[in-house]
Amino acid sequence: MSGADAVVHILHRVGIRSVFGLASGKLSPLFKALSTRDDMRFIGVRHEASAAFMASGIAAATGQMALCLGETGPGGLNLLSALGGAWANHLPVLAITSSNPSAIMHPHRGAFSSTDNESLFRHLTKWNARVTVGERLPELIHCALREALSGRPGPVHLDIPAEILGGIFRFSRAELDAPMTSFIGRPPAPHAQDIAVVVDLLRQARRPLIVAGGGVARSGSDACAAMVRLLDRVGCPGIATQMGLGVIPQDHPQCLGQGGFVGGSAVVEAMQQADLVLAFGCRFSSFLWVDGPPRWDDRPDRKLVQIDIDPAALGHALPLTLGLTSDAGLAIEALVQALSGVELYPAPDWLPGLTAKRDAYRASIDLKDIDGLIHPGALAQGVARFIGPDDLVTLDGGHTSFWSNEFTPALVPSTRFHEPGMSHLGFGLPAALAMAGHYPDRRVFCLTGDGAFGFNLQELDTARRYGLKVITIIHNNASWGVIRAAQNKHGFEIGTDLDGTDYAAIARAFGCHGERLERLEDLDVVMARALAADTSVVIDARVGWSPHPMFPTFGASTAHRL
Structure with missing residues (x-):
């Protein structure tokens, strides 16, 4: 089959149903393949940046992947500007660009609308590649999806030259039909001994604070429900980051605010005075920098536990008392179970003082x-x-x-x-x-x-x-x-x-x-x-x-x- 037919077949097989882009020349074989699929919806935009925003919107709202497309040259450049948002917010998006035939590229010979898309997209994607051999399309698509969805998610990119999209190649049926489970593993769970350390830290804490990030939202509704149970069990204040809006309902009595410090002065005070911070699926972006950029010597007396699916994120912003490589939802469930029957001793004025400050801020x-x-x-x-x-x-x-x-x-x-x-x-x-x-x-x-x-x-x-x-x-x-x-x-x-x-x-x-x-x-x-x-x-x-x-x-x- 053609390279374009193979691309569409594989993406359909793994459940991608939404495609965003702008009708264009070098991508014509791909559009032809899409036109035969009634169960894959294409939305044609008026600017390619909107295609990347749309795919990012699907990822944020559903956790599912969508495809965005960019033509050779300006189409890819337009796409890249908005794909940066998916990269910065760790959203799984697949971007495909076309490029001029390889015979007049690498090195560039002067053809109009020529860009080195692999180089351009490299620094704003989690993984990217240029397809040079048509028979490797299934392998490279699977690799892209695995990188996008494994660990900390993010956008990925494939540049597929015109002759690969339009060329005819022989493919293995097993490779074309491979389910997602064949190349993406289960998320990591926390070690029991690490959860025991967190429980001990909570027993010692007098001013604990829970931070719910986008990783909790991505873990699903069960994880978000478990987060509320954990907050109730610990009896401490909680805040949600910009990517975790709604993980702790804003009307929950222990919620100090959402969106990091945008939530108000009580959030700032909690971040400054907490003696233990439990952060789930949180990257500690500048929306949590209540005292300016983080410094290693800011709070030597504060204990910080960070739970993140990406080991490279642990301790990236601040030194940790403990870092756990784990899916946020699995860690929350394990901690809720481990706290059964455990006595905790938060300071009696910690939560009431902060909620009073929250209410006064809102009233002011x-x-x-x-x-x-x-x-x-x-x-x-x-x-x-x-x-x-x-x-x-x-x-x-x-x-x-x-x-x-x-x-x-x-x-x-x-x-x-x-x-x-x-x-x-x-x-x-x-x-x-x-x-x-x-x-x-x-x-x-x-x-x-x-x-x-x-x-x-x-x-x-x-x-x-x-x-x-x-x-x-x-x-x-x-x-x-x-x-x-x-x-x-x-x-x-x-x-x-x-x-x-x-x-x-x-x-x-x-x-x-x-x-x-x-x-x-x-x-x-x-x-x-x-x-x-x-x-x-x-x-x-x-x-x-x-x-x-x-x-x-x-x-x-x-x-x-x-």
């Missing part, structure tokens, strides 16, 4: 209108009334995601999605559209800023063409708000004005439903029409600028410090 935020414009926190809080616990929500844009993180709470795992690792603006709408295609019976929202929305608003055309409904609420402060505030602090302003764009009119021009919202009291009526619409919706809400209370911590987190 003033959500009044700003110079006649809606407060962004008030908009997030108002919109949350229409979003159910199981609805899916992407949070896009610095200003918007901070306010929505607090006031549009995550009560269920894998329902609220930020892009913290690369913080690539523009991921929100494409990722939400992919989720809407994958879950046609669930409501999907995109909460975004006007700046972020401008990156990929052309995908409203994709929404119309494929009948995908996403309700997008734009926090429109007519500026690059965070950047403008920083510039004004230093006495200048350049390039931050975004005033004068009517995003509701743009939505209607693409065949979607669009409305402007200028008063919060009109939100009920506007949202009722949005929920009843049979197309994607854009609500252009005019908000004022109000710096989030945790912006100073955000700024200090990556400031230079020796």
